[in-house]
Amino acid sequence: xxxxxxxxxxxxxxxxxxxxxxxxxVNRYTNLLFLVGKLIRFGMGVLFLILIKxxxxxxxxxxxxxxxxxxxxxxxxxxxVQAIYRGAYNFGHQVRTGExxxxxxxxxxxxxxxxxxKPDFNDVAFIIPTTVISVWLMANLNIEITFINFLIYxxxxxxxxxxxxxxxxxxxxxxxxTTEVDNLMWIYRDISRMGQFPVNIYGQPLKLALFxxxxxxxxxxxxxxxxxxxKPEYLLxxxxxxxxxxxxxxxxxxxxxxxxxxxVGS
Amino acid sequence: MNKYLRxxxxxxxxxxxxxxxxxxxxxxxxxxxxxxxxxxTVLFSKNSQLFGYSQDQMITYVFIVALLQSxxxxxxxxxxxxxIYRGQLARExxxxxxxxxxxxxxxLADKLKNLFFVLVESVFLYLIFQPVLSLPNPIxxxxxxxxxxxxxxxxxxxxLLFGAIGFWSPDAWGPKFLFFMxxxxxxxxxxxxxxxxxxxxxLIYLTPFPYLSYAQTQLFxxxxxxxxxxxxxxxxxxxxxxxxMLTTRIWRRGTKNYEAIGN
Amino acid sequence: xxxxxxISVRNLSKHYQIYQKPPGLMGxxxxxxxxxxxxxxxxxxxxxxxxxxxxxGFIGQNGAGKTTTLKVLSGLLYPTAGEVSVLGFNxxxxxxxxxxxxxxxxxxxxxxxxxxPAMETFLLNQAIYEIPDKQFKKTLDHLTELLSVKEFVxxxxxxxxxxxxxxxxxxxxxxxxxxxxxLDEPTIGLDVVMQKTLREFxxxxxxxxxxxxxxxxxxxxxxxELCQRAIVIDRGQIVFDGGLQQIIDKFAQNKILxxxxxxxxxxxxxxxxxxxxxxxxxxxxxxxxLLVPRDQAGKVAGAILSQLPVQDLxxxxxxxEAIIRDLFNQQNKSHE
Numbered sequence: 001x002x003x004x005x006x007x008x009x010x011x012x013x014x015x016x017x018x019x020x021x022x023x024x025x026v027n028r029y030t031n032l033l034f035l036v037g038k039l040i041r042f043g044m045g046v047l048f049l050i051l052i053k054x055x056x057x058x059x060x061x062x063x064x065x066x067x068x069x070x071x072x073x074x075x076x077x078x079x080x081v082q083a084i085y086r087g088a089y090n091f092g093h094q095v096r097t098g099e100x101x102x103x104x105x106x107x108x109x110x111x112x113x114x115x116x117x118k119p120d121f122n123d124v125a126f127i128i129p130t131t132v133i134s135v136w137l138m139a140n141l142n143i144e145i146t147f148i149n150f151l152i153y154x155x156x157x158x159x160x161x162x163x164x165x166x167x168x169x170x171x172x173x174x175x176x177x178t179t180e181v182d183n184l185m186w187i188y189r190d191i192s193r194m195g196q197f198p199v200n201i202y203g204q205p206l207k208l209a210l211f212x213x214x215x216x217x218x219x220x221x222x223x224x225x226x227x228x229x230x231k232p233e234y235l236l237x238x239x240x241x242x243x244x245x246x247x248x249x250x251x252x253x254x255x256x257x258x259x260x261x262x263x264v265g266s
Numbered sequence: 267m268n269k270y271l272r273x274x275x276x277x278x279x280x281x282x283x284x285x286x287x288x289x290x291x292x293x294x295x296x297x298x299x300x301x302x303x304x305x306x307t308v309l310f311s312k313n314s315q316l317f318g319y320s321q322d323q324m325i326t327y328v329f330i331v332a333l334l335q336s337x338x339x340x341x342x343x344x345x346x347x348x349x350i351y352r353g354q355l356a357r358e359x360x361x362x363x364x365x366x367x368x369x370x371x372x373x374l375a376d377k378l379k380n381l382f383f384v385l386v387e388s389v390f391l392y393l394i395f396q397p398v399l400s401l402p403n404p405i406x407x408x409x410x411x412x413x414x415x416x417x418x419x420x421x422x423x424x425x426l427l428f429g430a431i432g433f434w435s436p437d438a439w440g441p442k443f444l445f446f447m448x449x450x451x452x453x454x455x456x457x458x459x460x461x462x463x464x465x466x467x468x469l470i471y472l473t474p475f476p477y478l479s480y481a482q483t484q485l486f487x488x489x490x491x492x493x494x495x496x497x498x499x500x501x502x503x504x505x506x507x508x509x510x511m512l513t514t515r516i517w518r519r520g521t522k523n524y525e526a527i528g529n
Numbered sequence: 530x531x532x533x534x535x536i537s538v539r540n541l542s543k544h545y546q547i548y549q550k551p552p553g554l555m556g557x558x559x560x561x562x563x564x565x566x567x568x569x570x571x572x573x574x575x576x577x578x579x580x581x582x583x584x585x586g587f588i589g590q591n592g593a594g595k596t597t598t599l600k601v602l603s604g605l606l607y608p609t610a611g612e613v614s615v616l617g618f619n620x621x622x623x624x625x626x627x628x629x630x631x632x633x634x635x636x637x638x639x640x641x642x643x644x645x646p647a648m649e650t651f652l653l654n655q656a657i658y659e660i661p662d663k664q665f666k667k668t669l670d671h672l673t674e675l676l677s678v679k680e681f682v683x684x685x686x687x688x689x690x691x692x693x694x695x696x697x698x699x700x701x702x703x704x705x706x707x708x709x710x711x712l713d714e715p716t717i718g719l720d721v722v723m724q725k726t727l728r729e730f731x732x733x734x735x736x737x738x739x740x741x742x743x744x745x746x747x748x749x750x751x752x753x754e755l756c757q758r759a760i761v762i763d764r765g766q767i768v769f770d771g772g773l774q775q776i777i778d779k780f781a782q783n784k785i786l787x788x789x790x791x792x793x794x795x796x797x798x799x800x801x802x803x804x805x806x807x808x809x810x811x812x813x814x815x816x817x818x819l820l821v822p823r824d825q826a827g828k829v830a831g832a833i834l835s836q837l838p839v840q841d842l843x844x845x846x847x848x849x850e851a852i853i854r855d856l857f858n859q860q861n862k863s864h865e
């Protein structure tokens with residue numbers, strides 16, 4: 001029974017992806033400009049860190065070489081999250097126009113549709129060259145990466161993805177009730193961007209908030225710390241506890257919001 | 267005159283009603299400033315001079331850029347191209363006040379709102395970071411204000427240019443996104459342009475981008491020689507002139523098309 | 530011979546809390562920390578049953594509760610009180626088996642992807658409703674035939690005309706052969722030709738597929754054309770439930786008598802017979818229209834025929850629009 005459901009949703013998602021791919025091709029000039037803009041943003045970040053590297057050795061307790069790893073980790077995770085969850089940026093529009101009501105009346109999970117309904121191929125096109133550049137950069141930096149650290153890093157990246165999922169679900173839950181989800185998504189992105197540098201450069205209580213309120217510290221900083229073989233800010237176990245609790249909490253809030261929407265209407 | 271004041275007042279009130287949007291926008295701005303200020307504070311803890319800046323100068327830079335972004339770059343006119351494309355411009359064309367003046371008053375209202383808030387935020391950030399702000403002497407201050415007005419005009423004209431896209435295409439977001447990325451690069455809160463190699467700076471000075479915030483900050487921080495102030499002023503005048511010609515021409519062509527189709 | 534109803538509603542009530550914002554700048558500021566709520570009774574204790582295959586129209590003014598009722602029936606809203614059963618399910622459980630058997634079409638809301646051919650959306654819906662390939666193809670062919678859009682399903686939706694788009698939206702909604710169809714203001718925003726096309730289609734669809742159809746509208750034209758039965762809702766309550774002819778019999782106050790005369794007739798000559806609605810006494814034709822209470826229509830007609838030079842006479846029911854309008858005016862008055 002569960003397997004059938006997984007098959008159905010996978011099949012449905014691949015169809016959505018195919019449609020999105022076709023749509024992005026129809027709008028290819030706009031998408032090209034977006035891609036170029038994103039590449040400029042990426043290049044700007046790398047350039048900045050290289051310039052820092054050439055002028056100063058230390059950034060918040062890390063060498064400037066190490067700082068680049070934090071930046072690249074942020075880029076990688078943030079881009080994948082955007083690619084898959086681009087639907088969340090469209091959700092406000094769906095609620096406002098009543099399209100969400102339509103999807104509620106259809107035999108497909110509304111959260112699935114809201115979150116995963118618009119895979120973004122522009123980000124896919126972006127992530128390929130930038131990952132290649134990232135790997136090349138890291139190979140040429142003055143850092144030491146062991147195999148075991150790399151494995152734990154990958155596990156932590158999956159953990160980061162779960163935290164990101166939870167934050168998106170929370171934003172959508174607010175979006176059902178207030179239609180302010182667009183602004184929330186942008187604030188999430190701005191907060192996320194603070195994670196392009198090691199989060200310990202921020203003073204308290206901001207730093208605490210960035211670990212336990214909007215856990216970008218666990219999403220970006222801790223994995224990078226592990227990869228570099230430096231001491232992680234908090235025990236790794238806490239990273240997993242955070243993702244599990246945030247995820248559970250987000251599902252509870254989503255269900256509650258949906259119930260409230262169904263009793264209050266639009 | 268009353269018409270314009272009323273437009274400004276209504277827009278202000280509307281801003282207050284959509285309070286969540288404005289607050290969210292300001293929160294985003296604060297986050298950007300926090301990120302930048304934290305970063306530079308940490309960097310300067312190990313260095314007294316970086317890229318030709320002292321810590322005070324760099325912190326001042328971030329504060330000034332935050333201010334300038336609210337005055338020069340903030341705009342309420344993002345929706346123009348969609349407005350035009352959906353045929354809603356026809357109503358405005360019939361209004362007695364001239365179109366550009368109408369847009370300008372909307373823009374001004376938005377900038378005033380943003381200015382108010384950025385001043386409040388700056389006080390708040392000042393209390394956290396306790397910088398020693400380096401201020402210019404009065405003459406430079408005056409030129410600075412003139413340059414800020416000039417930069418505002420340039421951005422206004424560029425915004426109208428993007429708006430004009432709506433005469434021909436529904437989607438202006440591609441070019442706008444690219445524009446914002448470049449602006450972020452040249453007038454960003456994260457770093458001043460002059461940390462980049464000289465050749466890059468010279469290339470960028472061939473475009474109007476540095477006149478949107480960067481040139482003004484350099485003037486404020488006293489990093490411009492008198493010769494540079496002169497060339498800078500000429501550059502501002504040049505770009506205002508070119509953009510004005512371009513914008514009015516394109517709008518004229520666009521509105522003619524528009525009326526012909528019978529929108 | 531009452532079969533099991535496909536839709537059954539008992540004592541349904543739906544109340545909302547509405548937040549009231551005071552006007553002006555002071556109001557906006559005040560509402561930053563204190564809000565006042567008011568309870569709105571959108572639907573209050575309504576009951577009805579619908580048999581399979583019926584086409585029922587919900588008529589009412591804006592805000593009367595028609596859309597709310599429809600949303601409860603389709604599972605989008607929980608009721609405040611009462612019992613609802615559609616196809617044997619509680620709609621708001623939103624069970625998959627339930628959702629696969631009905632369709633909701635709301636005004637001009639779109640589900641077609643703008644930059645792609647309608648076919649892509651159809652295939653997507655096939656996946657959502659898990660329609661087997663054979664059945665999908667058969668239904669698609671039948672529907673595209675019925676609406677004559679076969680050549681357009683592979684054209685980008687943005688290139689279609691409004692009418693073609695509307696037809697494709699309908700097809701997208703009906704691919705899964707729903708047993709129950711909820712239509713919320715289906716003809717809103719359409720021109721006369723498209724309204725006609727849509728109404729014909731709904732009639733045909735009901736005949737060919739036997740689907741139960743509920744539509745809400747404030748256009749009487751929709752109801753007149755399509756519905757054998759009308760439920761009139763006002764202020765959240767059912768004011769009338771029955772056949773259209775019964776509405777006329779029960780609520781129509783007057784009949785319309787239309788005359789054309791061979792010579793000019795003065796106003797004073799006519800006014801004693803009834804209320805004059807229209808009088809054209811210039812040019813080549815001399816016509817008049819009177820409103821006469823129903824029970825006197827025959828007598829008055831006879832009187833006019835005998836006293837005035839009548840060339841032509843027509844006796845009609847007033848349009849349902851007028852009847853309903855009068856009904857609501859009465860209701861409004863009695864609530865003042």
